[in-house]
Amino acid sequence: MRIGYYLYLRHRCNYFATRNIPQPPVTSYFLGNLYDLEKDGAQMDRLREWDTKYGKLFGIMEGSHRVIVTSDVNILHEVFVKQFPTFQSRKIHATFVIDQKSDPRLNLFLAEGKKWKRLRGLITSALTVKKIKQIDPIIKQATHELLDYVRENRVEHNLNIQPTLLDASFAVIARSILGIHEKMGESKYIGEVLEALSMKETSKSWIKSFFAGTYEFRIITRFLHFLTLLTSIGAILRLKSKCEQMITKREKESEEDKENRQQDFIDFLRESQEEIDTAGDSNLMLREPKKLTREELIGTALLFLIAGGDTTSNLTGFCLYELARHPEYQYMILQEIKDCIENEDDINYTSIKELSFLDRFMKEVSRIHPVGFPVLARRAVETTTLPHPNGGTFEIEKGVCIFANAPVIHMDKEIWGEDADKFDPDRFLPENSKDRHPMALLTFGAGPRICPGKNLAVYEVKHFIVYLLREFKIEMNDETKLNEITRTLLCPETMNLSFIPWNL
Numbered sequence: 001m002r003i004g005y006y007l008y009l010r011h012r013c014n015y016f017a018t019r020n021i022p023q024p025p026v027t028s029y030f031l032g033n034l035y036d037l038e039k040d041g042a043q044m045d046r047l048r049e050w051d052t053k054y055g056k057l058f059g060i061m062e063g064s065h066r067v068i069v070t071s072d073v074n075i076l077h078e079v080f081v082k083q084f085p086t087f088q089s090r091k092i093h094a095t096f097v098i099d100q101k102s103d104p105r106l107n108l109f110l111a112e113g114k115k116w117k118r119l120r121g122l123i124t125s126a127l128t129v130k131k132i133k134q135i136d137p138i139i140k141q142a143t144h145e146l147l148d149y150v151r152e153n154r155v156e157h158n159l160n161i162q163p164t165l166l167d168a169s170f171a172v173i174a175r176s177i178l179g180i181h182e183k184m185g186e187s188k189y190i191g192e193v194l195e196a197l198s199m200k201e202t203s204k205s206w207i208k209s210f211f212a213g214t215y216e217f218r219i220i221t222r223f224l225h226f227l228t229l230l231t232s233i234g235a236i237l238r239l240k241s242k243c244e245q246m247i248t249k250r251e252k253e254s255e256e257d258k259e260n261r262q263q264d265f266i267d268f269l270r271e272s273q274e275e276i277d278t279a280g281d282s283n284l285m286l287r288e289p290k291k292l293t294r295e296e297l298i299g300t301a302l303l304f305l306i307a308g309g310d311t312t313s314n315l316t317g318f319c320l321y322e323l324a325r326h327p328e329y330q331y332m333i334l335q336e337i338k339d340c341i342e343n344e345d346d347i348n349y350t351s352i353k354e355l356s357f358l359d360r361f362m363k364e365v366s367r368i369h370p371v372g373f374p375v376l377a378r379r380a381v382e383t384t385t386l387p388h389p390n391g392g393t394f395e396i397e398k399g400v401c402i403f404a405n406a407p408v409i410h411m412d413k414e415i416w417g418e419d420a421d422k423f424d425p426d427r428f429l430p431e432n433s434k435d436r437h438p439m440a441l442l443t444f445g446a447g448p449r450i451c452p453g454k455n456l457a458v459y460e461v462k463h464f465i466v467y468l469l470r471e472f473k474i475e476m477n478d479e480t481k482l483n484e485i486t487r488t489l490l491c492p493e494t495m496n497l498s499f500i501p502w503n504l
């Protein structure tokens with residue numbers, strides 16, 4: 001039996017070879033290429049290395065998941081946009097044993113099909129610009145707390161700002177989704193979120209390795225899923241229970257209490273149910289519950305906590321790093337702020353949107369540091385064909401995933417020109433971007449599953465930067481080092497910078 005299983009695993013790892021798709025050598029028949037991919041948090045380097053060696057399209061085995069990695073933007077346009085119904089499903093992390101069609105734990109990020117469509121409609125209407133403007137006081141308060149922290153703690157002109165950025169962005173999301181008003185920096189829940197997101201290398205945990213290597217046997221292994229409680233999933237469940245308590249509290253709240261407090265995303269998510277109710281969409285009424293069920297509301301609150309915290313703080317950290325590297329851009333952004341914003345009361349969603357250089361600067365930062373690249377993938381829900389980079393077409397079998405090699409695409413000279421390595425926000429001037437491929441910049445993904453929190457995230461990051469820049473000049477110092485590492489996302493492990501008050 002052992003020999004039979006060994007032969008099966010060897011055959012599994014041969015999948016791409018039998019289809020003439022190049023593949024890096026596998027280091028373990030059980031985990032495939034996963035160990036090499038995740039090693040030392042250097043996924044970006046590994047993906048670039050493999051693209052140089054094997055070309056724009058190659059296959060890897062992530063445990064038992066068959067994944068085609070590609071930096072070909074035409075293939076990706078086909079997958080993310082044109083053939084969306086066939087590629088509507090996400091590639092889930094090798095460790096998750098979940099049925100993306102029917103598992104009761106599904107949230108917007110994990111769901112597919114009708115369930116995804118319904119959740120997407122309801123959740124998107126809670127994240128509109130109008131709703132973001134309503135939570136502006138929460139963003140302002142967190143930004144002020146961030147500034148107070150920097151004022152008090154910029155010891156000898158050096159501060160590792162990254163943990164504080166995380167505190168600030170977590171404060172925004174926790175206060176606007178759970179109504180929690182913990183003092184910034186003293187959050188009881190942030191540790192849980194970090195643990196939930198830690199996703200250390202799969203090979204470092206036998207439980208994760210076990211599930212990653214046996215995904216195709218999930219009919220059996222899902223009964224052992226309680227074992228994942230011993231991994232970061234335990235933290236997710238603790239957070240979920242907090243979300244549940246919060247929602248119970250809201251259900252019992254009187255109208256008067258509701259009117260006397262700040263409106264937040266839980267209110268908006270519940271309202272969006274009512275909006276759909278009154279919209280009277282007959283199709284929706286016949287087929288599905290018209291509103292988020294209680295379980296879905298809890299799942300969405302949890303998802304926002306996980307998706308909306310360190311995504312934003314990581315991008316802000318990279319922005320501050322690039323500002324310190326390019327002091328000339330600090331002056332340009334400051335000038336723009338002076339031109340558009342007279343005093344603090346003028347800082348709001350509309351005025352920040354007018355800061356066009358800041359917008360170009362942020363896009364360029366996200367090109368060089370693609371925070372969300374690890375989640376840019378889709379799974380085929382049926383067999384189909386795709387255009388091959390060398391001409392002709394090739395078959396993608398049901399269940400195979402396509403992963404967008406954003407670290408390569410974002411630096412591709414064919415897309416960005418010979419100076420692709422240079423940091424230059426002006427490549428995003430309208431006249432320089434008009435003929436650019438729609439899949440060239442994948443910061444927030446693409447197609448119908450693009451990040452629904454994009455507007456909130458962009459506003460928050462710009463808000464933090466505007467406030468910090470109005471008060472401090474940001475400089476590099478002896479401790480400054482770019483420690484880019486990929487965990488669940490690309491993050492700066494530390495961000496040591498000097499914050500010098502302008503009036504010193």
Ligand code: HEM
Nearest residue numbers: 108109307308311312315372444445446449450451453457
């Ligand atoms: C700088 C901050 C952020 C970045 C870089 C980012 C990036 C991404 C990316 C790359 C995806 C995958 C898109 C795709 O597959 O095409 C995604 C999905 C998602 N993001 Fe964000 N995100 C950020 C902030 C947020 C925030 C603040 C929220 C919510 C409050 C959020 C909620 C979500 C959700 C719910 C999805 C899943 C959407 C679906 O599957 O339909 N994100 N994000």
